[in-house]
Amino acid sequence: MKKAFLLIWFVLIMTSSVYGRPVLVLNTSNAAPNATKDHTGLGDRVIMEACKRIGVGVKIIVLPSERALINANEGIDDGNFARISGITSLYPNLVRVPEEVTEFEFTAFTKNLTIQTTNWASLKPYNVGIITGWKILETSIVGAKSLIRVKDERVLFNLLAQDKADVVVYDKRQGLVLLDDMKLVRIKTLSPALAKRSMYIYLHKKHQALAPELAAAIKTMKEDGTYKKIIDETVPLQMQ
Amino acid sequence: MENRKYRQVIGYRLLLAILAFSLVVTLLTTAIHVYIDYRREIRSIEEDFKWIQESYSQAITLSLWLMDREQLQAQLDSIRRIPYIIYVDIKANNELVVKSGKDRSDLTLHREFELTHSHNGKMLQIGVTHITAGLNDVYGAISGRAVLILVSQGIQVFLTSLFILFIFQIVVTRRLNNIAGYLVKLNPLNSNQPLVIKKRLAPPDRADELDQIVLAVNELTNNLKVTFDELTSEIERRRLVEEALRSNEENFRTLQTNVPIGLFKSTPGGQVLTVNLALVDMLGYDSEENLLHTPIIELYADPQDRKRLLDRLDTEVKVSDFEVSLKKKDGTLVPVSFCVVKTVTDHGQVFYHGSVQDISARKQAEETIRKWAHLFENAEWGVGIGSADGRTLEMVNPAFARMHGYTVEELTGRPIVQIIAPEYRQELPPYVRLTHDSGRHTFELGHIRRNGTVFPALVDITAVKDDPGHVLYEAISVQDITERKRAEEALRQSEFSYRTLAQNLPGLVYRIHVQENRHMQFLNHMLPGLTGYEPDELTQGNVCSIDPLIVPEDRDRVASVVKQAMAENRFFEVRYRLRHKDGAVRHVSERGKPIYGVDGQPIYVDGVIFDYTSRKRLEDQLRQAQKMEAIGSLAGGIAHDFNNILAPIIGYTEMILAELPKQSSMHQDLCQVLRAANRAKELVKQILMFSRMGGEQEMLPIELSPLIKESLKLLRASIPTTIEIHQNIAAKTTAALADATQIHQVLINLCTNAAHAMREHGGVLEIGLSEAEFDADTAAGYPELRPGPYLRLTVSDTGHGMDQATIERIFEPYFTTKEAGEGTGFGLAVVHGIVKRHQGTIMVYSEPEKGSTFSAYLPRIDREPETANDSSRTLPQGTERILFVDDEMVLCDLCQKMLSQFGYQVTTVSESVEALETFRKQPDKFDLVITDYTMPKMTGADLAKEILSIRPDMPIILCTGFSEMISEDRAKSIGIREFVMKPLNKKSVAEVVRRCLDEKKHNAAGAQES
Structure with missing residues (x-):
């Protein structure tokens, strides 16, 4: 009995010493090429590499966009990626890792070849679709003919495919992958992009100490070419 | 009973008690029901909460995990539709995620359950669901049920109470009321009916309380009735006796006091013992005492009367209608009638009981009737009485009988209809009915006497009726109004005469x-x-x-x-x-x-x-005619001399011309002389036409229509073309007895004047001919006109017209409006003369600037006009012997040659005396005498007389230029056959000579035949 107790204590001690740093559970609502089911997306790989470099384990789970933020903010999960800067005002328990993980191009997708968009205001004449929880879109698209909010990107593009919306706004890279995945044709992206935003990792404040480390690790990856290498391996060339 | 207060009614109190108790019971049972219902509803809500948690928890958790707000909202809305659920929300970390409905803090039940989700190997509480059920609806439903229970039970209790009350009323209260009512009305006098209540009376051994009361009351009533009947019979008997005594005494006093007959009681000794007020009043006394103190004998006007009365009472017990005169207090007498009865008492004492009746009114009435009878008998009017049905005479007075020729006895009872003339009898029944309806009626009717003569009568009948209005008889008075009728008729005739005189x-x-x-x-x-x-x-x-x-x-x-x-x-x-x-x-x-x-x-x-307007117009016209006559006389005198001058000029010129070769210059010169002489002759003719003294023109029936057309042809050439000429011949018959030459002259003159009036501006000249008719009244306004048919010859122009002053003078000779040299002033004067000579008239209508219309009225005839053309006739000739007498030798020679040319044998003499001698010597040498009128020593008229005295059948022609001394009528009256005017022409001489000679032959032949 005594031996058994000692064994358990040893295991615990060993565990805490060998694995003294926690395993982060990061959630994401991104789709390919940022995040994939098998965690081989751009974001997946950058985060796993960065965490590896700072010695922190990581587990990535996919959640709906808002649930992902809530869970991260409430500490159910340890963090969330990839989000634009500035969401801490709504989710005060989150801390941004101050190094860009990837960049989103908020682009209009349409089947109507006559539509031209140059800025947010140029969307006013149209029925526009977005995904619920994309804050930049909810705050920037003002005065459109109608603004349809859906829960995920597949529903979003079905709107377009079924002519229930004139235009949908989504990240260009993810959109293109999704169109290919959904085998939707005759839908094009409009140039230029309506906005470009750097996307970051957010950690629950209980892990705020890790934020600088992660930032530094990502920066190092950019400097040593790891980051570029990951992009080349995860993002098709025509999307880079 | 009916006025008792409700509180005194047993049923009312019973109803109140039942209602109060039932109300308490109802409230308690309702409260229990409500409580049970409340508990049931609360349990039902609790079960709903549990069911919601079991059914919705998993789905809501999943939606919340996915933050699918739309799904969450739909799920909460679905929950809220469950009965009584009013609010549902989901909170995460105490923050509201979604909600449905409104949360209310009052009267609610709350329930909440946690939402947990397994994530990453751990169970996470991701939210809490709050559910609120509202109890207001529960309470509302329970309250409704409570009210329903309360009301239904209340009604049930109330109706039950009423039914109990009704049964009580039927079974108990009503019968008690019957008993009480019976007792209240109980009268022993007439209580023949026992107390009966509407209930089958049970046998005594099974009688209930009500039956026992009824039996007791009926026994008591029977006992009372027996006793009361005995008492009542005794009281009634005594009352009737007293009543009879009192009534008799009262009647006697009333009779004595009020009877209008004097009553007294006296003794044979002459003492009045009692009198009534009527006797006191009758005799003029102040009081009964004064009369009682007056000895009876002083009351008699004749004391012997009392003695006679007492004598009769000695032998008779009762004396009636004993008439005497009594003296009144003031000394005047009053006729009375006594009725006295003698009574003798058991003690042998004698009294006189009597009545005294004032008979002065009766006496006066008898006198009046006597006077009326006298009046009836001696009245001058017939008076009678007819039966009520108005058919029979019941009584008549002598005057009535005399009036109808009967005696009074003969008329009495005779039917009234027999004194009514037969032709009037049918009028009697209506009169009788009218009398009966109105009470009195007066009417006139023909009555018949016994001898059959009828006379008018004024009858007055009065229907005398009784109070109900039935006719008792008719009072008839009859008055013979023959004389009055005659006077009225005379007056009416007189009035009619005066009235018609005044009106007519x-x-x-x-x-x-x-x-x-x-x-x-x-x-x-x-x-x-x-x-x-x-x-x-x-x-x-x-x-x-x-x-x-x-x-x-x-x-x-x-x-x-x-x-x-x-x-x-x-x-x-x-x-x-x-x-x-x-x-x-x-x-x-x-x-x-x-x-x-x-x-x-x-x-x-x-x-x-x-x-006298018409007369005044005639006077004016007469004055105008006289003026024209005077002018004509003057002109005629001149014309006479002219004719005498012209006659030889024309005659000799014609004869010389006949002997001269037509190509010679002398023939042509003499033609000029003859033309000038003829113009002068025409002028003289015009003057004579105007003066109505001109030579006799032959009036022949001629058609004016062709004459007008012919004249217009001639006129057209001389009238300017600016003047239109219209002719309007509307007359169907256009024949007139006229001289064509003169009518032609009339047309020429009128049309020439019309054309002159339009010569400056042109216009329309219209000649019309239409028929006209003058009646006597219209013709009376024109002295020269006679009533009859006329032809109206009108000449109208549209020229300058005339004013009234001009119109009044246009027919005067020498009056002209034309410039000097344009007119002679004779044109219209000649027209006037011609028309008048044709026994017609001429009228003018003209207004300045509106033109003029002249209307000449000529007598119309219906004879066929003669169309003989003078020129076509050959002049008549003969071989007879003619004596021609004229103081002018020129004319003698002229006529000798002229007549010789016609084949006659002519002897001329220039002196009338010589001519007479010539004729006297050989009266049969001549067949005709032609003599001038104006000759020295002996006028032609005197010569004619002388010749006719020698040979009355000698035809004589009187020939003259102009003379006022003899007219055609006068000449004819002398016996002169023809009367011709100078200057003579061949045609007229030949015709008149032949006409005279033929007439002589015709007369001679007639004389021989006769």
């Missing part, structure tokens, strides 16, 4: 009331004819007067004449002008006389007003 006078007969603003009190019916107004049109206020119609210039003069006549009480006559309603002025002559009252003041003016 050819003037307005009037009576003016002087003192009433000259109101015309009487007017005959000539007023409209004279003035054009009806009397009411001339009435202002109450005054009818024609004074306003008098032309203002004449009013003062008329008033002055009338006033003067009234002042001097004499007739007046005044002529003045009245303005007729048609605007024309009528000339009237008024003659009247004032009528004076007894006070010497004029009351009326009676008079008559004649319209």
Whole structure:
């Protein structure tokens, strides 16, 4: 009995010493090429590499966009990626890792070849679709003919495919992958992009100490070419 | 019973008690029901909460995990639709995620359950669901049920109480009321009916409380009735006795006091013991005492009367209708009738009981009847009494009988219809009915006497009726009104005569009331004819007067004449002008006389007003004719000498021309002489035409229509073309007895004048011929016209026209409006003369600038016109012997040659005396004598007389230029056959000579045949 107790204590001690740093559970609502089911997306790989470099384990789970933020903010999960800067005002328990993980191009997708968009205001004449929880879109698209909010990107593009919306706004890279995945044709992206935003990792404040480390690790990856290498391996060339 | 208060009614109190108890029970049971229902509802809500948690928890958790807000909202809305759930929300970390409904803090039940989700190997509480159920609806439903229970149970209790009350009323209360009512009305006098209640009476051994009460009451009633009947019988018997005594005494006193007959009681000794008030009043005493103290004997006017009465009472127990005169207190006498009964008491004492009746009224009535009877017998009018049905005479007086030729006895009982003339009998029944209806009726009817003569009678019948209105008899009076009828008829005839006289006078007969603003009190019916107004049109206020119609210039003069006549009480006559309603002025002559009252003041003016407008026009026309006549005489005198001068000129010229070769210059010169002489002859002829003294022109029936057409052809050439000529011959018959030459002259003159009036501006000249008819009234306005058919020859122009002053003078000779040298002034004068000579007239209508129309009226004839053409006839000739006498040798030679050319044997003599001698020597040498009229020593007329005295059958022709001394009529009266005017021409001489000779032969042949 005594031996058994000692064994358990040893295991615990060993565990805490060998694995003294926690395993982060990061959630994401991104789709390919940022995040994939098998965690081989751009974001997946950058985060796993960065965490590896700072010695922190990581587990990535996919959640709906808002649930992902809530869970991260409430500490159910340890963090969330990839989000634009500035969401801490709504989710005060989150801390941004101050190094860009990837960049989103908020682009209009349409089947109507006559539509031209140059800025947010140029969307006013149209029925526009977005995904619920994309804050930049909810705050920037003002005065459109109608603004349809859906829960995920597949529903979003079905709107377009079924002519229930004139235009949908989504990240260009993810959109293109999704169109290919959904085998939707005759839908094009409009140039230029309506906005470009750097996307970051957010950690629950209980892990705020890790934020600088992660930032530094990502920066190092950019400097040593790891980051570029990951992009080349995860993002098709025509999307880079 | 009915007025008792409800509180005194057993049923009311019973109802209140039942209701109060039932109310308490109802409230308790309702409260229990409500509590049970509340608990049931709360349990139901709790079970719903549990079911919601079990059914929705997993789904809501998943939606919340996915933050699918739409799904969450749908799920909460679905929950909220469950009964009583009013609010559902989901909170995460105490923050509201979604909600449905409104949360209310009052009257609610709450339930919440946690939402947990397994994530990453751990169970996470991701939210809490809050559910709120509202109890307001629960309470509302429970309250409704409570009210329903309360009301239904309340009604049930109330109806049950009413039913109990009704049963109680039927079974107990009503019968108690019957018993109480019976006892209250219980009267032992007439309580023959026992107490009966509406309930089967049970046998005594099974009687209930009510039955026992009924039996007791009925026994008590029977006992009371027996006792009361005995008492009542005794009381009634005594009351009847007292009542009879009191009534008798009262009746006696009343009778004695009020009877209008005097009553007394006296003794044979003459002492009055009792009297009543009637006797006191009858005799004029102040009181009974004064009368009682008066000895009886002093009351008799004749004391012997009392002695006679007592004598009779000695032998008779009762004396009636004993009439005497009593003295009144003031000494006057009053006739009375005694009725006295003698009574003797058991003690042998004698009393007289009597009545005294004042018979003065009866006496007076008898006197009146006697007078009426005398009047009835001696009346001059027939008076009688008829039966109630009006059929029979029941009584008549002698005058009635005499009037109808019967005796009184003969008429009495005779049917009334027998004294009515048969032709009037059918009128009697209506009169009788009328009398019975109205009570009295007066009418006239023909009565018949016994001898069959009929006389008019004034009958007055009065139906005498009783109070119900049934006729008792008829009072008839009959008056023979034969004389009155005659007088009325005479008066009516007189009035009719005067009325027709006044109405038919050819003037307005009037009576003016002087003192009433000259109101015309009487007017005959000539007023409209004279003035054009009806009397009411001339009435202002109450005054009818024609004074306003008098032309203002004449009013003062008329008033002055009338006033003067009234002042001097004499007739007046005044002529003045009245303005007729048609605007024309009528000339009237008024003659009247004032009528004076007894006070010497004029009351009326009676008079008559004649319209002499027509007469005045005739007078004016006559004056004009006389003027024309005078001018004509002057012109005719000149013409006579001219004719005598012209006759040899023309005659010898014609003869010389006949002997000269036509190509010689002398023939041509003499033709000029003859033409000039003929023009002079025509001028003289015109003058003579105008003067109506010209030579006799032959009037023949001619058609004017072709004459007009022929004249217009001639005129057309001489009238300017600016003047249109229209002819309008509308007459169907256009024949007239006329001289064609003269009518032609008329047309020429009128048309020439018309053309002259239009020569400057042109116009239309229209000649018309139409038929016209003059009746007697119209013809009376024109002295030369006679009533009959006429032809109207009109010549109209559209020239400058004429004013009235010109129109009045246009027919005067020498009057002309033309420039000097353009007219002779004889044109229209000749037209006038010709038309008048044709027994016609000419009228002119003209207005300045509107043209003129001349209408010549010529007598129309229906004979066929002669169309012989003089020129076509050969002049008649003969071989007879003619003596020609003229103081001018030239004419003697001329006529000798002229007549010789016709084959006659002519002897000429230039002196009349010589001619007579020649004739006297050989009266049979001549077949005809032609003599001039104006000759020295012996005129042609005197010569003719002498010749005719020798040979009355000698035809004589008197020939003259012009003379006023003899007319055609006078010449014929002398016996002269023909009368011709100079200058003679061959044609006229040949015709008149032949006509005379043929007539002589015809007469001679007739004489031989006769």
